[in-house]
Amino acid sequence: MAVKSDWTPLWADEFDSWDGERWQHHWGDGCQIGLCGWGNQELEFYTNNPNNSRIVDGNLVIEAKEVAGTEQAAVQQECWDECGRRCVTEGYIDGTPELHTCVLSCGNGRCPEIRFTSARISTVNKFSISPSAKFSTIRVEARIQLTPGTGLWPAFWMLPQDSKYGIWPSSGEIDIMESHTAMLAVNGTIHYGGSGDQWRHTTVARSLSPGFHVFRVDWSEKEMRWYLDHMLYGTVANTGNNKGWYSAGSSGSPTAPFGAGDNFYLLLNMAVGGAYPGFPSSDSIAQSMAEGPKQMVVDYVRVFGR
Template sequence: MKKNSYMALSKLRRTKMHTLLLGKLIVAGLLISCSGKEDLKPLPVDPGTPVVVAGPPTDKGWSFETTPVWADEFTTNGLPDAAKWGYDLGGSGWGNNELQNYTNSMNNASVNDGILTITARKENVGGNAYTSARLVTKGKGDFLYGRFEIKAKLPSGRGTWPAIWMLPTDFAYGSWPKSGEIDIMEHVGYDPTNVHITVHTDAYNGAIGTQKGDAKKIDDAFTAFHLYRVDWTPYAVRGYIDDQKIFEFVNDGKGYATWPFDKKFHLLLNLAVGGNWGGAQGVDETIFPKAMEVDYVRVYKMIEK
């Protein structure tokens, strides 16, 4: 009796253990079935999350189309073409203690015989002692990368400050200088033979004296037209005068503080009077009116690689 009882008890225990194990397997199977296969995959990456690329980009040797994607040859006399140019207006000093009031008057910006003339005049308008013009392509010509060519003749005289340059259209990284600036040509009258090409960023800018740029000596910048050019690619901003490279600023891959030049920019043409740089040695009031003349503006699209 004892042996038979022991065997019956052992059989009962084995049956309970098998039943318990089977129950656990069934529960596990139900859990897997309910959760679905998707839970076994890694979580998807948010497509809106920016991908951070470590290190500088590779120079792919980008070239440019030979036909301009945007241009103004200034073939129609009168005011500049309103389909291509707008105006910055006013006399607030423009962040540099400048002396002019920018207008949209033909007295300050006009086209005649294939030449755009931007003229600074000594006349009191809006409480400013001078008038001039600042033409912009914002909303009418906004570009990401490309070759930019402007053929121009510069004004002479102490106190003049002409510029051919570019600003970001949307200031995606913040106010100046965080979103960048590209100066294709900049000149101050008291330093007559040096013509500058410069960039400004959050890390490198004129406000803290760290801007990156270079200059070329041009003896006849006031009496002859010269070709001012920038080639802008994901790798570098390269500056040329009469097709001679005088400046290169390379993308170091460290982000917008050093390279904000991955957003759309637009062109500006202006002639300032005085200001922190242009007026550093005073303004000769006897020289006005003074003008910057522009033969053409051409923008060539970068060919993707």
């Protein structure tokens, strides 16, 4: 892990094999946690199927796909089965008309409409980090190759391990890399605030295809710095707001929700459709997918402190 000597390696995955001690898969379309379309009207259904995520030649491959036939039927059945489990958990009795009605209410308009699958993995409850007295700056980076395609929305990002300042966006979000469709630009963004999203972002216009690129954020209590291929392209300082990063519910702490002890975990995913790519039609997405595999290939993820 070659790095300047003043940076201390804290965590890494080189993806020589799948490591369930480091990562876990997320599943579904978000409805199972009350966030249908993952809050952005996305169209994908996340799975842990090797068709959507796998290790190949030392890389993590996340692939978004259109499903059909038996593969589509299997994913749709997973959706219906989850509805059944949820209804039983809510107190409906197996075999009763009431349970049947609950399942139909849960799945109609969702389960039969599943057309695209993908993968989303994270280190939630496994690894999280924040600036500290020992390491005042945290560096998080990944080397990733992206495939252009209509409606694709790859992301390398971070969410709070504990939402101690309240629901999103109060407890924060750090987007290290987001791009979409033709992959002609990179966005780095932070989200914070009270009941409304107070977001600040920076963008660099550059074609990301073909080939690998290194996406990085350097995070301190006072500043976020975004890099593409080791070149700084954006800086956001908390002094730009007279309350700093301040999120409602934080008792006025100017570093919240990105301060010492505000631990965030890592995520990698490839979303399909929704707001960020401009709500492309399902048919246009499917046509693009038919042209060839749509993948997010990750060589490594590394975390350092200084």
